Structure formats: structure tokens, C-alpha cells
Amino acid sequence: MSRAALLVLADGRFPAGGYAHSGGMEAAVASHSVHDKASLQAFCQGRLHTAGLTAAGLAAAAAAGHDPLTLDEAADARTSGPALRQVARRLGRQMLRAARVTWPSPDLDRLARLRPQGVHQPVVLGVTARAAGLTPLDAARCAAYESIGGPATAAVRLLSLDPLDATALLAGLAGELDDVAGAAAEAADRVTADGVSALPAVCAPLLDILGERHAAWNVRLFAS
Template structure:
């Protein structure tokens, strides 16, 4: 798959990775009165872009870097006898170095996610993305990644397999960070869908700049990636989990 086509596929809101069931905290923000109109939605999207979105994109780049070309070569299809000898189960290994790095990245990202609800959602969305990619674009690497990785780390591995650059992988994560809640807003607020998409277009320059920043952060020491979580988002996630009447899972 050409990287440009892969970018469009991953950025497509119709990709069955769970985004259609999650509002990224917007539903609870509306319920609490923090977002009441299109201007509030714009502020919500901008805040998400420059906090959680930027941090997640940086971790996606770090995961992209962890899955280097040698790991992809190790995970390439081989003869049955070779595959069995490498793993004992018939599944090629990704290499203990990459697995350890991804697990370390997972721990770093979880440490920057105070809300237990958001941690569970992140692991679930990562699992769902892997399940989707195994059907859409099967690759041995997807069967050998550590379990319960947070979604941004899975994005990084998927971007690497599909031939995206690290910056394009970051851009995809950031795109999902704002389009998910913007799409949910149409159902939750009954606003004009053209206004919702206009709010995304208004963030175009910010999205490009944030993708470059995320790539710079992700290429460095993962321990130095800023903890850009948003306290109100964490609070909203905990409230939402205990809410018996809700349209979206988050």
C-alpha cells in the first residue's frame, strides 16, 4: 500500500477502530455545560489538539521509531519451519528489543494518563485497531505486538507497517483527535455538520504545526515527552464512566 493511500485510509472516520462510539470526552463536557455552542466546540477541539492529541501523537512517533526496518524484516512471512523455530508457536517474533521498548512506552503513556477510565479506553481502542488491521491489511507484526497497548502506540506500529513517515503518523493521530469529537458534536449538539467540519478546517495550521512538534518529541527520549494531559478531560472521563445514560462510550 502506498503511504499516501495508507494515510487516507487511517484518517478516514469510517475506519472501524471504535471512534464512532467515542466522543473523546465531549459528551460529558456538554452535559456539564462546559461546551454549549460552536464556539465552545472550537475551544474544545483546540484544547484537545494541543494537550492529549499532541502527547498521543508524540508517543505514536516513538512507537513508529521502535518498529524499525530490522523488526519489519524479522516479522516478514517466512516458511512454516522457520516461523516455528523462531517463536515455537508458528508466529514470527518482533524481537525482544522492540517489545520491551513498546512496553516501556506504554508505561510512560499510562503514567501521563491519570484517569483509570481513559487508560482502559486507550487499551480497548488499541486492541480494536489491531483487530481491524488484521482484517484490513494482515501483517505478522500485528499478531506479535504486546497485548493491551494504548491506541497511540498501535497507531505508530500501524503507520510503520503501512509505510507512513513518522510525521504523517503523528498527523493521523492528531486528525483523529479532533475529527472524532467534531463528528460526535453533530449528534450531541444538533449543530450544523458544516459548522463542525469548519471547526476542523480552522485548525488546519495548528494541526500541521502540532504534527511537526509531535514528531520532534517522539524522536527524542520518551521520558522527555511532555505530560500534556488535560485535567478536565480526566475528570469528565471518570464522570462519564459512572453515567447510566449516555450515547457514547467515552
């Protein structure tokens, strides 16, 4: 196992397409629900404990070797908004392309062959982590961090925030992120061959609503 692989996978420069997505931040700024550092922190905390926890559980289960196609169906069931399902698959396709070059693996090749239309990004993340020799907890940490790192970075551009403030906010959430990743990895340990009901299924209706609104815009800075 190489922890350096975790740094590569979690790096914003890993060409997985996430830089083009705001994680709901663009729509949240437009609706004025996020307008300063305090409201950004509240948004990121809420996203971490809902969408972030759910994504971390899926990633951890995939990294543990559970069937990614079953997990992809579970991800569909946990993503009520059609727009966000489409985004998750688009991001999954992009990550899969990058991962197959970076960490060649029969599991990644099989996923690309069986689901050319795309697989939810957290599931691809977990399979990628496994191919890179990382643990389910590593995959959960990466997914949890991504759930808040993207929106915080987008907020810097959308609100002209000081990047240092955004970075400090992420660092301040490190303890909660560890807790979320740990809970997700423990849930993945309880997944059985009979089903994935042990995985987190925490909903965030506002994120779904923001995603649908954003998808209908004619002009936008971010893809989602």
C-alpha cells in the same frame, strides 16, 4: 510508502471503534462547558494541544520503531484517569484487530500476542502506520486529527450543530494540527533506548475528570 494508506487510516470509516467514543464531548455538553460553535472550538483547541499532542508523540515514536511495550507504559503514565486508560486500551484492541487484517505485520501480531489485554490506542496507531509504510510524522498527524475529529463529530449529534460548521472548524485548526504533529514527530526523534522522557507529557485534568464522570453514568449515547 503509500500516502493513500494514510487516507485509509485516518478515515472515520476505518473500523477501529472510534465512532462510538466522543473524546469527552458528551460529558462536556452535559456540564454545559460546550454549548455552541465557539465553545466547541475552544474545547477542540485545548484537546489538540494537550491530549492530542501527547497521543501524537506516542504514535510517532511507535511508527519510528521504538518498543511499543515501553511506549504503552509511557502512555499509562501520561493518562492519570483510570477510565481513560481503560478506554484507550479498548480502542487499541479494536484498532489492532482491524490493522492486522488490513496491513498484516509481524509487529502487529507480536503486539496482540504479548498484550492480549490491549495496548493504548496511540501506540497501536503508530505500529499500524509503520506496517502501512507511513512515516512518524504521518502517524502524528493521524493521532492529532483523531483527537479533535471525534469530538467535533460527536458534537454534531449532541448539540444538533450544522455538520458544515463542524467541518469548517476542523479545517480552521489545520495549521495548529500541523504544528502539533511536527512537534510530536521532532520529540519522537529524541527518544533513546534509555527512555521516552523526550515525548510530550501534557496533561488535561478536565478531560480526566469528565472521563471519570462519564464512566459512572448509567445511560449514555457514547462509550466515552
